[in-house]
Amino acid sequence: MSVRITLRDKEFTIRPGMTVRDALKQVGIQPESVIPTRDGEAITDDEILRDGEHIRLIAVISGG
Amino acid sequence: MKCRKCGEKAVINMRQHKLALCRTHYLDWIPEQTQRFIEKYQMFGKDARIIVAVSGGKDSLALWDVLHRLGYQTTGLYIGLGINGDTDYSAKSQYLSESFAVENELELILVDVAEEAGATIPEASKLTQRGKGKPCSVCGLTKRYVMNRVAQERGYDVLVTGHNLDDEVAVLFGNTITWAVGYLARQGPVLEETSDGLIRKAKPFCRFYERETAAYALLRGIEYIYAECPYAEGATSIYYKELLNQIEDGRPGMKLSFYLSFLRAKNSGLFDQESTIAKSKLVKCRTCGQPTTAPDQCAYCRTWDAVRSRRDVA
Ligand code: SF4
Ligand SMILES: [Zn+2]
Numbered sequence: 001m002s003v004r005i006t007l008r009d010k011e012f013t014i015r016p017g018m019t020v021r022d023a024l025k026q027v028g029i030q031p032e033s034v035i036p037t038r039d040g041e042a043i044t045d046d047e048i049l050r051d052g053e054h055i056r057l058i059a060v061i062s063g064g
Numbered sequence: 065m066k067c068r069k070c071g072e073k074a075v076i077n078m079r080q081h082k083l084a085l086c087r088t089h090y091l092d093w094i095p096e097q098t099q100r101f102i103e104k105y106q107m108f109g110k111d112a113r114i115i116v117a118v119s120g121g122k123d124s125l126a127l128w129d130v131l132h133r134l135g136y137q138t139t140g141l142y143i144g145l146g147i148n149g150d151t152d153y154s155a156k157s158q159y160l161s162e163s164f165a166v167e168n169e170l171e172l173i174l175v176d177v178a179e180e181a182g183a184t185i186p187e188a189s190k191l192t193q194r195g196k197g198k199p200c201s202v203c204g205l206t207k208r209y210v211m212n213r214v215a216q217e218r219g220y221d222v223l224v225t226g227h228n229l230d231d232e233v234a235v236l237f238g239n240t241i242t243w244a245v246g247y248l249a250r251q252g253p254v255l256e257e258t259s260d261g262l263i264r265k266a267k268p269f270c271r272f273y274e275r276e277t278a279a280y281a282l283l284r285g286i287e288y289i290y291a292e293c294p295y296a297e298g299a300t301s302i303y304y305k306e307l308l309n310q311i312e313d314g315r316p317g318m319k320l321s322f323y324l325s326f327l328r329a330k331n332s333g334l335f336d337q338e339s340t341i342a343k344s345k346l347v348k349c350r351t352c353g354q355p356t357t358a359p360d361q362c363a364y365c366r367t368w369d370a371v372r373s374r375r376d377v378a
């Protein structure tokens with residue numbers, strides 16, 4: 001039972017059943033700094049993670 | 065979570081506004097709000113000739129898209145910096161800016177720094193003391209200069225940039241912890257034109273969080289450069305943004321209120337505008353005629369003259 005979360009070249013494995021927001025906190029990503037997507041569609045961070053899925057995070061911070 | 069307007073599934077939740085929206089309503093909301101900010105801060109009217117600084121990133125392309133949809137007359141300005149590295153950063157961002165212009169039948173002005181000034185930004189940064197080997201200082205100087213000169217020479221009324229609220233708050237935070245009063249006095253949604261040669265500047269996205277402009281670009285299907293400039297790594301602005309996001313997480317709306325309360329304080333006279341701004345009287349550069357606070361040559365001409373003379377001996 002696992003969910004794959006990716007952000008640029010980083011990858012995290014999380015157990016399903018928790019919210020996206022809680023998962024982000026668990027792996028140390030600020031929810032404010034990303035947009036979570038599921039199958040290419042943006043989702044809100046109260047969505048519950050489903051077993052076997054891949055959540056791709058779009059980084060929003062740019063700088064310089 | 066459901067869209068507040070129609071009850072469909074929301075694609076974004078903005079905690080600072082207690083507002084969740086579906087794709088359709090979000091894509092309406094961003095232009096509506098942009099129009100509201102343009103009016104509130106008296107940025108420009110419907111007949112203004114607008115030049116949009118376009119980098120190929122999410123903010124500038126989203127801004128160009130929104131202004132175009134709102135019916136404004138816009139021309140893009142892309143500045144080729146010659147930063148390629150592993151990700152082909154400049155080449156890709158130029159390609160994406162050009163594709164956007166073509167698809168939307170918009171005019172794009174291209175200025176290539178190497179053609180114009182004789183070296184790419186990374187080459188120039190190796191040939192000048194400015195920035196101590198890091199290209200951001202020469203890069204920022206060159207971009208500001210080219211934007212002002214092109215906008216002015218071609219008779220535009222206003223130069224708009226895609227700065228979002230996170231950009232603004234990072235700068236505000238940096239200037240507050242150092243009490244850089246001169247910079248604070250000048251920061252805001254609009255920078256007025258000056259009689260001595262600085263074009264009017266406006267930032268129509270200055271109240272959107274960075275996450276909102278990114279979501280707009282994503283949901284609108286705008287292709288933007290996702291890779292960062294290779295020199296952005298470790299930038300202070302990114303560090304400040306991360307810090308501010310940590311505070312935002314526990315106090316939704318903090319970034320917005322930091323910015324808005326700063327604007328209110330400024331408007332009620334927190335800074336002595338007259339004396340802080342008057343101190344920097346502008347004169348014409350001996351070489352190029354652009355405005356400068358330096359007595360003789362502007363920083364752009366001085367820096368690039370030095371770069372070219374070192375390049376020629378090398
Ligand atoms: S990160 Fe530095 S070098 Fe790169 S575009 Fe920004 S200012 Fe220029
Ligand atoms: Zn809706």
Ligand SMILES: [Zn+2]
Pocket residue numbers: 349350351352353354361362363364365366
């Ligand atoms: Zn000059």
